[in-house]
Amino acid sequence: MRIVVIAIGRLKQGPERELADRYRERFEEIGRKLGFRGLEIHEIAESRARDAATRMTEEATAIAAAIPEKSVLVTLDERGENVDSAAFSRYLARWRDGGTNNAIFAIGGADGLSPELRRRASLTIAFGAATWPHQMVRVMLFEQLYRAATILAGHPYHRA
Template structure:
């Protein structure tokens, strides 16, 4: 199974990008031993439309175009379910064992995600009720994916 992160907006050079890349590489190193084929990141340009609904619609079209067929879709939303690291690891392991080709994690733009993505959505998760900057959400997601891989492998990184 391949993991894909689709994020609206670009992560500019700097400490956030370096940290995100560090966790992506760590996941790749341990994930391949667990049957994961890698972790891809697709950046979708932010829409320049004048109103929020048009921006959301344009970004949703770009997101849908980037989602591989037969994928499990997980959106990140502050109103989503708070999922612990162990539970995320169990989901990834279950999807991998079910031979699902890819799990796609979507981070929306400043105006949020289109509800039209909903029919394909497997779950909606949150990193608490707080609103986080998109670059931090990406880093936190990549860290949690790496942590999930360490849990699945029995590595001591995660000590619960």
């Protein structure tokens, strides 16, 4: 199963990018042995529309256009479900073992994701009730993907 993160906005050079790259590389190394075909990132430019509703709609259209057929869509949103790391790893394993071709993780821009896109998702998750900058959400998602892979591999990284 291929894992694709579709994110609004670019992650510029700096500590967030370095940390995201580190977790992405770690995931890819252990993930290949577990049947994951890589971790791709598709960055989509932020909409320049004047109002938030139009920006969210334009960004949702761009995200939807990047989602391949036979994919599971997971949206990241502060109103989502709080999923612990073990449960997150079980979702990944279930999708992989069930023949899902792609697990798509969508991260919205400053205005968040459109309600229509969130309704389309198989799962909406939150990293707590706080609102996080989308750059940090990307880093936290990559870390959780790596952590999930270590759980599935029986690696000691995850201690719970």
